[in-house]
Each structure stands twice: as C-alpha cells, then as structure tokens.
Amino acid sequence: MSVLVVGTTALDSIKTPKSENPRLLGGSASHAAVAASFFAPTKLLGVVGGDFPKPYLRLYERHGICTRGLERVKGGQTFHWHGEYEVNMNNRRTLNTVLGVIENWSPKLPGDYETTPFVLLANISPQIQNSVLDQLSKPKFVIADTMDLWMNIALPELLRLLPRIDCLVLNDSEARQLVEDDNSVTALAKIHKLGPRYVIIKKGEHGSILSGPKGLFVAPAFPLGKVVDPTGAGDSFVGGLLGFLAAQKTGSIETNLRRAIVHGSVVASFCCEGFGLNRTTKTTKAEIRFRVRELEKAARF
C-alpha cells in the first residue's frame, strides 16, 4: 500500500570541522520520502520556492516519489537551514534559518492523495499536520514526528494533534519535556494518555523504544563506525519504518512494527554515512537487506 509524506522540503547548508556543504537537498519530508520509497509507493506533500533546483525534483522522481503534491511558489524562497556540527558530530547549532515559502503555506491535497492508507506527518508545525489530517479520508495508520520547537511555540496545537494519530515519534529529551518526566519509561506511559496508541522514542546511536498495547520493544541501532552527517537520520528512520509497514501484506500493525523499526533504523544508518541525501540515494535494497541481517545477528541472544 502507498505512503503519503508531508513535511519540510528544504535546502540544507551543513558545515562540519572538515567541510562546507551548501544547499543540499534536505528537510524532513525529503529524507522521509526517499527512505519510504525503498519499500512502498510514496507521495510527497510539500512546498518549495522558484529557487528549488530542478535536479532535486528529478531525484524525487528517480525514487518513484509522486511530486504532484509538491507546490512550487514562483518567486518564493525555499526553506533554508544553515547549521554547523562540532567535531564529534553529536552537537549541532543553527547558524541561520530562512522559512521562505513554508511560513504561510497552507497545504492542499491533490484528490488522489486523500485516500492514502499510510500517512507520515513528518516534522513540521502541528498546525500543518492537523490541516493535512483534516483533508484525509480514513487513513489506516498515521505517524507524526515532532520536535521541541513545537512544544515551545505550538503546544496547544500539538496536544490537539495527539489524539488524532496512531503513533507519535520523538526523541528522548523531547519525550521527557512533553510530559515533564525525568524517566523515559514512565514518560511513555504519560504520552499514551495524551492520545497515541503507539509511541516511539528515538535515541540516535542508542536505538529506540516502542511502546504499544503489547508492551515495550527495545530496538537496537545499527552500530556505525563512520558518521559523516546525522542530519535527517531521524526522518529517514520514521520514513523507512512507515514504508516497510505499508509494504507488509500479512500480519497486524503490532506484529510488523518491530521489524519496521529495524528497517527504519538501517535506512537511518545509511543516511548518516554521507552529507544530506548523498549516501541514502546511493543505497540499494540489497544493502538494506544485508544490514538488517547483520543487525539481527548482532542483537540475537
């Protein structure tokens, strides 16, 4: 079944101690859609300005991603994030952000998007996430990703979103912030009370934790000896996860979610090995299958 991904479609300029990488293709929806496209037909919903490079459009298309929902605003500027990583690649700081066309964007779904069964509300404002949900016709499974920014500036809108989705994805510190709890495990229980039946806490190199009706899944991350640029890894994780889930022909969501998380984690590992989408877009399905098997072996006891 197919996947709809809404989120930011951006240009990322990424500085590290070793290099400058201006105007890479980035944004939560770009990373998530490419990741999902390894497993399932994927539709993109986003907005870019007239400055959005044509080769980036062709990149989506090469991955079979439907761009009918990618609005182009002539004369407008594409959302641009400029950030810098420290030596160990763990800490990053934002040097500059230009919202551009995303600032006043009000998403409108093309007709054939409305019935997409698997929906990823990738990281973007909860207003936009809610507005996309308003236009959907009975999706089978909806995942939303979020971040601390929205808890700080749009909490009521985020709280309105949570009962409307099936699964919330957020990182460790964000989970604790959302429910003001120092312990991730007890934080999970409190987040369920806000609405979502499934909650996934992302812990980067330490893996992730899924909480659902049948208890916890402590998921490993693929052990990576080389991290070039972790930008987009979280988006690749959730995109790969939902793409895999949408592609399963048998088994319940609950049953398939664990293996979906492992596949998302593997796609995220490739994302970290290059700047922007450079490594992800060179990844083959055979490479993904190989790393999943490696991770299975490494996690077995």
Place this chain on the structure above:
Amino acid sequence: MSVLVVGTTALDSIKTPKSENPRLLGGSASHAAVAASFFAPTKLLGVVGGDFPKPYLRLYERHGICTRGLERVKGGQTFHWHGEYEVNMNNRRTLNTVLGVIENWSPKLPGDYETTPFVLLANISPQIQNSVLDQLSKPKFVIADTMDLWMNIALPELLRLLPRIDCLVLNDSEARQLVEDDNSVTALAKIHKLGPRYVIIKKGEHGSILSGPKGLFVAPAFPLGKVVDPTGAGDSFVGGLLGFLAAQKTGSIETNLRRAIVHGSVVASFCCEGFGLNRTTKTTKAEIRFRVRELEKAARF
C-alpha cells in the same frame, strides 16, 4: 565453577535531592560479588578497616560469599566514598573520598583462591589488578573493569594489564578516551589491539556492546521506570555477567557471553532500584529469571 572477585570494599555515603544515606555497604567488589553470587560460588578479595560494620560481613556470608580473602586491618579506616546525585540521577559528583586501608593494600591470595577459574578484577587500581593476576594459576577467563581515573593516573600499568586479560569492561566515554577515538565502534577495534579478545562497552540505560572474535553484540538494558541510586550498577552488571558465565555447564564462552550480558544487565537493573545494595540483596533468583524473560520479549523482532 567458582568466581573470584577483587576490588574495593567500601562504605558509601550517598546524597540525593530527597535523602541522605550514610555509610552504606558499597565498593566495586561488594556489588560485583553479590551479583555473581546469584549464579555461582563466589570468593571475595578485598580489604577493610576496623570500622567495617559486622552486619556487612554477615551480608556477604548470607549470600554464600567466601570472605577468607577479605583482609581486616585493625585500627585502619575502610575506604569511604561520599557522593551526591542531581535530580535526574544522571550526574553525580564526589564530595569526599577517604582511601583508608586501600591506599597501601597489597593483596595476598589465600591458597585456595589461586586456582579459581573465573576471575573478575573489578574496578580498582591496575597495580592491584596486575598483582592479583601474578598470584593466579591459569584462570579460565579473566575480566577487568576499569575507569577514567586509572587512564589519567596509571595508564602504563593499565596498558600492562590489557594483554593479560580476556575481557575489558569500560563505559562509553572511557572507551573513547582510552584510544582517543570519537566513535565507539572504531574505538572497540583499537582496544582489541591493546590486548583483550573481548571488549564490553557499558552504556547504562542504553545497554551495552560486546565486541569479540565473532563480531558485535548490541545488548539491550532492562527498561526501568524507577531509578533510586545507580551507584554500583556497572559493578553489578559485570559481576552478574561473570557469575552467569561461570555457572554454564555447556557451550563456549563466546556462545554463553551474550546471555551472560543479559543476566548482568538484569541484576544491574535491580541494583538501581534501591540505595547501595538494599534492593540487590532482596532480589530473588525468580525475579531475575522473570526480568530476563521480559527483556527477551522486549528485544525480540
């Protein structure tokens, strides 16, 4: 088969935002020996002063731990650590340390200790760890735990130890410090070159990573909703691990090590639920088996 544990036998005074807990039984060898004793006959090698409370001796004995190697220095002071935890229990700082009798301790093994097959050199100076190894007769498997302090003040002695042991255990930041590498996965490969065939990186609530001849094992931690006092969790982990390993009648070290790590991790989870050894000493084998099964279910995919 039996286990020998050498390390510190201490009094810990632990302050948290909520309580003061003076003169608890602590030290790396105390935690590790109690943890090992759940699985295998355990011998303790350590030193205490005349101030060491008799009930603590009886506590070792209640766990069937042989204390013939626990030297008592009349008039001497027991090693005493005084520390404080912050609200989230992740950061701790040392308020005061009294080395006492441990400062000039030169361990002497009772005759029947020399042939113990499984040996844990729990966290203590590498001088003492080397001196214990000098007195052992062909142990089957030797694990050493260490910490950043010894890398800072006794690196040559630590480097002399590493080719003499089978397995080194240390935490994430210490592994990176030891071989000056920002990535834990590549750090593991470099640590093998310093001697040990097996290396285990402890990551607290994020689990651990074992590296050995057959590759990596990415091990989960038991997800814990309540952390009262993490002091000694790392010692409990490695003690439980070695105790379990010593108790296996079939299978190679390589095969048994993964399940040993899971059992160590579960014993450590109990340690975190009370001050000092309060919760660990109340733990039953049935509780350990139950949590191991829970962790198996939570990690399966």
